[in-house]
Structure formats: structure tokens, C-alpha cells
Amino acid sequence: MKLPPEQLGTHLKQRKAGLLPVYLLSGDEPLLVQEAGDQLRQTARALGFDEREVMHADNSFQWEELLDRTSSLSLFSEKLLIELHIPNGKPGPKGTEILNLCLQSPSPDTLILIFCPKLDANTQKSKWYKTVDKAGATLAFWPVEIERLPAWIQNRFQRANIQITADAVQLLTERVEGNLLAASQEIEKLQLLYPEQPITEEEIISSVADNSRYDLFTLADTALRGDSNRCLKILQGLKSEGTDATLILWALSRDLRTLVSLNHESGSGSLSEAQFKKHRIWGKRKGLINKALRRLSTKRLTSLLQRCSEVDQAIKGVKHQSPWILLTDITIEMAGGIR
Structure with a gap:
């Protein structure tokens, strides 16, 4: 099923009895993909997925390794989390075959997280994508549009329990120029520098100026x-x-x-x-x-x-x-x- 990224938190709270067998996270916004992955890992750990294995499906990857791990019992834990990174977003014929086999009768003790870059419309019509979408959930992460960036920044400050003025939000929006990772790092820095006071444009400017690196x-x-x-x-x-x-x-x-x-x-x-x-x-x-x-x-x-x-x-x-x-x-x- 297609799962809107903003609904992931609600979805995970509703899946206390068990997660879906596979989740596909795709997009060119690293921060959002990373944070969604962290949410899934944290929930998986709480459900007993104590062992984690990371696989990179590059040109030298042997897809049989994935099949072997999903069909064999773990030596260290009853439940296994597999992270499968597909850098080009195309598993090819062999990968498609293996993914289909892995997800035909998935074990409740194995969870697969698949990470891909932005997937185009043709890829979303491919056999492997439809297999994953049918067996689990697919989440597509898009860059935050510049018009929505102030609201995104405001929300991040609220989540950090920091008050910030509208002018300061606008100034920070201009400073980060759509770079969400830079915005997140700046918010973390402001939280450390001014833990008990509202953030105004003065603090934003001072924070940037305090950076010892020439900018x-x-x-x-x-x-x-x-x-x-x-x-x-x-x-x-x-x-x-x-x-x-x-x-x-x-x-x-x-x-x-x-x-x-x-x-x-x-x-x-x-x-x-x-x-x-x-x-x-x-x-x-x-x-x-x-x-x-x-x-x-x-x-x-x-x-x-x-x-x-x-x-x-x-x-x-x-x-x-x-x-x-x-x-x-x-x-x-x-x-x-x-x-």
C-alpha cells in the first residue's frame, strides 16, 4: 500500500501487534528518508527485532544472499531486520525474482526495509515495485517546497519545544535555501545555544555569525x-x-x-x-x-x-x-x- 510519509507515525502506533513484512522508502531528500528509517528501526527494536543486517545491492551484489537470510533462522536473535539499499532503484530481473520469492510467504520474524532514490513513474509500474507495494508499504519522500518550508521549520521548533518568532522563521528559511539537513542542524544548534529563551532574528543572525568557518x-x-x-x-x-x-x-x-x-x-x-x-x-x-x-x-x-x-x-x-x-x-x- 502507498503510505503518505506524514502518516507513518500514526501507522506505527497502530501496528503494535506487528509491522508489515516490508517497507520501501524512496526519495532524494536524505533527512526525511533518514528520519523515517529511524522511526521504523526504533519500532522494530521495541517489537524484538534485535538483529540488524545491512545489504547494498550494487553491481557485485549476490541476490541469493537476501533469499538465504530471509529463509534461515538467525543465530543471534529470533527476529531479524534487513536493510536493503538499492542505489540505482533498479533491482533488475534477478532482484525482482528474489524479492518476489522473499515476499510470497514472508516470515513474521523478518522485516525488510528497502531504501531507494527517487523512483520515476515507470519504476512504480514495475513488477518488483508492485510486489513490495502489495506485501507492505511504499513511502515516497519529496523535497519540501519553498512555500511550505517556513511551516516545516516552525513545526520542527515546536517539536523541540522552542518558541520562535515569525520573522526568525522567515530569516532561517532564507538562510537554509531549501536545504532541510542544514535547517535541522541549525535548529539543533539553536536549541543548545538558547535552551530557555524564544528565538528571534537576532539569535538566528548571531548563530550564523558565530560559525568559525568563513561563509x-x-x-x-x-x-x-x-x-x-x-x-x-x-x-x-x-x-x-x-x-x-x-x-x-x-x-x-x-x-x-x-x-x-x-x-x-x-x-x-x-x-x-x-x-x-x-x-x-x-x-x-x-x-x-x-x-x-x-x-x-x-x-x-x-x-x-x-x-x-x-x-x-x-x-x-x-x-x-x-x-x-x-x-x-x-x-x-x-x-x-x-x-
Whole structure:
């Protein structure tokens, strides 16, 4: 049967007498697949599946090993949990045959968890998939859409018994850019750093800034602040870590586009809270943006944004210049020049 991932918890609570003989977890969202696997393992252990064996069905895998393990008694435990990883999602004719044999009359003392990447529509019509779906449950995990990510993050904080403001949720959503694993790790870090206080955008920004590794956001904030010497050190750190120049270009050009828009909207006047909110500028970055706008003229901002296109051409090989030299020039000018 097809089991929606969000119903797995309820399903497991209802299966106290025993689990289905096989569960197939597929998808390209590692965190969600991993957590579902952990839920199944925990329930299996509570039901007496004390022995666990992991198999990887790569090109050298002998499918008879799976058949042997499901048909023989365990030497160490009465119940056996088998995790079968199929990296390409295609067991082939032999695998299809063995899976069919294993699931014709499955033993209640053997549980099979199958892990696959995202399976296309044709695979879901295949014989082996239908066999698994009929004998047990199939769960397909999809990436959380960007529109649903704030609600997903809010839910994770609630599960951790942490209060968080709506602005902080929005800021964290922007920071993780759809990476659920990064979001989960950031939530765990915030839980350790601020165990007994509500999380605001200030804590989100501080948490990111406290990371000792050079990162893109630190570079952008330092350029806005006008600290050109530190910009050079951060750029060197990013380059030595093997950071893709495309990501640095993205971070700088994003802030330059914001500055150009705000410069056009405000003229020579001050920025309002509504403008900050519109452009998703939170906490300490408000002061950094104001400082950069006072330092950089409309003509200079436009020129810097145009030069970002030159970096893009250099990265793609169209322009025969080092993208790192161009990025350095843009960053230093954005910061106000060498002092």
C-alpha cells in the first residue's frame, strides 16, 4: 500500500501487534528518508527485532544472499531486520525474482526495509515495485517546497519545544535555501545555544555569525560594513576551502540588487521598517544596509551590479579572466576600497 510519509507515525502506533513484512522508502531528500528509517528501526527494536543486517545491492551484489537470510533462522536473535539499499532503484530481473520469492510467504520474524532514490513513474509500474507495494508499504519522500518550508521549520521548533518568532522563521528559511539537513542542524544548534529563551532574528543572525568557518553571509555582511581588509581574508578563506565562485557571486549580487532597489525607493531619505521587511532585511543587517547606502552612490552600485555579469561570464569561460580576481575587485569596491 502507498503510505503518505506524514502518516507513518500514526501507522506505527497502530501496528503494535506487528509491522508489515516490508517497507520501501524512496526519495532524494536524505533527512526525511533518514528520519523515517529511524522511526521504523526504533519500532522494530521495541517489537524484538534485535538483529540488524545491512545489504547494498550494487553491481557485485549476490541476490541469493537476501533469499538465504530471509529463509534461515538467525543465530543471534529470533527476529531479524534487513536493510536493503538499492542505489540505482533498479533491482533488475534477478532482484525482482528474489524479492518476489522473499515476499510470497514472508516470515513474521523478518522485516525488510528497502531504501531507494527517487523512483520515476515507470519504476512504480514495475513488477518488483508492485510486489513490495502489495506485501507492505511504499513511502515516497519529496523535497519540501519553498512555500511550505517556513511551516516545516516552525513545526520542527515546536517539536523541540522552542518558541520562535515569525520573522526568525522567515530569516532561517532564507538562510537554509531549501536545504532541510542544514535547517535541522541549525535548529539543533539553536536549541543548545538558547535552551530557555524564544528565538528571534537576532539569535538566528548571531548563530550564523558565530560559525568559525568563513561563509558567504559573513563575506556579504563584512562588505556591507565596509571592512575591506577583513573581506580579503574571508575571500582567501573561501577560496582555500574550495568554495564555488558561483556561490560567492550569488551572495554579493543579491545584496547589490537589494541596495540598488532601496537606493531607488528611498532617494536620499531614510529607510522605513516596511521597506526592510519587504526586502527581508532583519536585525543587525538593517544597520549594515544603511551604512552601505550612505557610502555607495547610485552610479557605483549600478556599476558593481554590471560587473557581476562579467564574473558570471568569467566563470562560464566566456570571458578570459580569473573570476576570483574580479570578485575581489567587486568586494573591495563594495566595502569602500583598501584602507
